Amino acid sequence: MNRTTMLLAGTVAALTMAGSAAHAERGSDGNLKVLFWQAVSTMNIYLSGGTKEQYASSMVIEPLAGFDEKGNVYPRLAVEVPTLENGGISKDLTTITWKIKPGLKWSDGSAFTADDVVFTWQYCTADGGGCAQKAKFEGVKTVEAVDPTTVKVTFTAAKPYPYTAFVGSLSPIIQKAQFKDCLGIKAPECTAANFGPIGTGPFKVKEFKPNDVITFVVNDNYRDPAKPSFASVTLKGGGDAASAARAVLETGEYDYAWNMQVEPEVLATMLKAGKGTIKTAFGSQVERININLTNPDPKLGDKRSTKEGGPHPAFSDPAVRKALALAIDRDIIVEAGYGAAGKATCNIVPGPDAYVSTKNDAWCLKQDIAAANKLLDDAGWKKGGDGIRAKNGVKLSFLYQTSTNSVRQATQALVKDMWAQIGVSVELRNISASVFFGGDPASPDTFQKFYADLEMYTNNFDGTDPEPYMAQWMCDKAPSPKTGWQGENMPRYCNPEYDKLATELSKTVKLEDRAALVKKLNDMLTEDFVHIPLVYRGQPSAFSNSIVGVKSTGWDSEVWNIADWSRKK
The missing domain is CATH 3.10.105.10 (Dipeptide-binding Protein; Domain 3)
Structure with missing residues (x-):
């Protein structure tokens, strides 16, 4: 194996996306209560550089591939991660071709196709607009739909590390039908789409109150019929980091709180209550x-x-x-x-x-x-x-x-x-x-x-x-x-x-x-x-002792595997 192949293939991991606990039935674990002391202002990560928007939106809209808890690339909407060895990356490193999983549907029941991937690139690079994740598309010359389940990305020059566009929760696919009239300067004006994007993830937005609360429910068209275990997610925003930590670790009112930027001695006192733990990635x-x-x-x-x-x-x-x-x-x-x-x-x-x-x-x-x-x-x-x-x-x-x-x-x-x-x-x-x-x-x-x-x-x-x-x-x-x-x-x-x-x-x-x-x-x-x-x-976050299946990562969205989370029986 040459060094180029080693570089590209070495970042790819084959994962089994099983959680720590068996998923008896989709939605059987009721509501997951989440607290972000930094409230979410939009569900469109292309219009925000905020981590809170990244994490919230990643439960709904997904990329072709993501990064696991070790930073390895793994397929999400793609059949596999393209490499030199499997022919997905051209020998001259100027193209990467993605094969989309067959039968994928958006949460509205319509078919997910390569045209949606092409549109996402057009959306982020449209003239007159601003895209918070434009660096993800640096060096991309064209994105083509070879057929409904095949996407070919061509770079302006050899791209030794091609896992940028459409990889990771900062570069998800958005639905062409929903955002087609939201290009360029019109992007911020599409409030309904920005607050409630149609997605392929395990959940969909039921209600969004900016800078306050988001109610998610199961995406009935999610590709795994046994997941997610939770029927809904309530993501409450606001307050401060200390009160968020307390709500999980001391009172048990919430199941998960992100970003515990709290003084170490304060967290140590809260942990003594025995209701939760801190996971740091x-x-x-x-x-x-x-x-x-x-x-x-x-x-x-x-x-x-x-x-x-x-x-x-x-x-x-x-x-x-x-x-x-x-x-x-x-x-x-x-x-x-x-x-x-x-x-x-x-x-x-x-x-x-x-x-x-x-x-x-x-x-x-x-x-x-x-x-x-x-x-x-x-x-x-x-x-x-x-x-x-x-x-x-x-x-x-x-x-x-x-x-x-x-x-x-x-x-x-x-x-x-x-x-x-x-x-x-x-x-x-x-x-x-x-x-x-x-x-x-x-x-x-x-x-x-x-x-x-x-x-x-x-x-x-x-x-x-x-x-x-x-x-x-x-x-x-x-x-x-x-x-x-x-x-x-x-x-x-x-x-x-x-x-x-x-x-x-x-x-x-x-x-x-x-x-x-x-x-x-x-x-x-x-x-x-x-x-x-x-x-x-x-990246310290607080989790209730009742929540299992969490695989904390510092390399992608912290909730990258939320479809595998469940409540301890």
């Missing part, structure tokens, strides 16, 4: 502070926080960005907010191990207030009578925003104190997670609009290959009014050399060469101080 999540490289001044109107509005008056000086990074003590942040579920990092790619850089660890992982102050002194940023540095009329006084969460607010407070020691002042702002991650193009408070100087949150990538993730910082991925404020490049970074390397990565075959390029791209983002990585986070 490590993948690629990094809590980071994004630096706005454009000017967020409200006076700029529609050009605010866009490349057209010009560079940030202070962050255009790399010395300022580096000083902010040097002044942070990551170990204290980990100890205070994450415990064993976190590790200090200076990388935006924290795993898998083959892709992890250590180049900047020596200087970056150690707080150095003296070096940060000297850097600003040498760059001409002088302290005024109020202790805040300024230069040419520009003060180092910033708005620092994040979502509402006790751990994040504690981190903000720690960082504010650290930056005060180098003459930098920050105003702290927290925004409801349902709004911050909601993706509403009309809202001024979304993380995509970035109407602030600095913002903090966690992000990650599907699967174990970071190629599409690295494409997110290419120049054309920056959110703007032209894209309906969709896009993944929140700092508005634009470096032709970065784009060149990201394009090279998409064409590189050998695993060791791909790893070297990922490290270079990671280091470029770190050394250009596009953002400040803080914590490599595990």
Whole structure:
């Protein structure tokens, strides 16, 4: 087997999708009660970069293939995962052909066909629209329906890692019949479709109340007649992480609560009640502070926080960005907010191990207030009578925003104190997670609009290959009014050399060469101080002791195998 075949075939796993408990009968376990303290604002992941939307929508709309708990690719709507060995990938690596499982139906009873897959690509790449997952389709030239059950994806050049488009819960298939009038600028206007997509997953939406509650019921046309075990799912949104954890671990009111970003000592106390457990999966999540490289001044109107509005008056000086990074003590942040579920990092790619850089660890992982102050002194940023540095009329006084969460607010407070020691002042702002991650193009408070100087949150990538993730910082991925404020490049970074390397990565075959390029791209983002990585986070969630069949993963939707969950008899 040659190295290319090893690379492609080695990521593919054959799974048996059996749960830990036998499924006696579809719907026999009643209602599953789920709590997301970050409420869901849409069921269309193409219009949101939020993890909460990713997880909720993944119960309804599915990709051709997904990633299991080990990060391996496995077939969902496809018969098998295409490889060089089975002929699904062309020898020149320019095409991948997917065979769809026969007899698949949408939840409305209509046939699922290759035309729906083609349409999904057209939807995300339509002119005048904004697609939050556009990086998944980077390098895709055409998508063709060879016949009703065969889809051929052709790339603009050899694609050594072709498991991007239509793979993972960030790239699901949407129904052409439902979304055909929702292309481009019309996408956000299709409320009924966005709130209640017709899908192929184990559940379908019965009622959706944005930023509140979603009621799911069994999809009667789901391909496995014995699944799911639960007849319905009630997903309640809102509140905070601590109350969500308590509702599962102490009171037993809920069966599952996602994203327990709660102080370690608080969780330890809750676990003593004996009603639930915490499952933590490590993948690629990094809590980071994004630096706005454009000017967020409200006076700029529609050009605010866009490349057209010009560079940030202070962050255009790399010395300022580096000083902010040097002044942070990551170990204290980990100890205070994450415990064993976190590790200090200076990388935006924290795993898998083959892709992890250590180049900047020596200087970056150690707080150095003296070096940060000297850097600003040498760059001409002088302290005024109020202790805040300024230069040419520009003060180092910033708005620092994040979502509402006790751990994040504690981190903000720690960082504010650290930056005060180098003459930098920050105003702290927290925004409801349902709004911050909601993706509403009309809202001024979304993380995509970035109407602030600095913002903090966690992000990650599907699967174990970071190629599409690295494409997110290419120049054309920056959110703007032209894209309906969709896009993944929140700092508005634009470096032709970065784009060149990201394009090279998409064409590189050998695993060791791909790893070297990922490290270079990671280091470029770190050394250009596009953002400040803080914590490599595990993904802790709370589960009732009565729920079995869960296989936690950090490489895809946490509910990737919800069809196999059941209640202990």
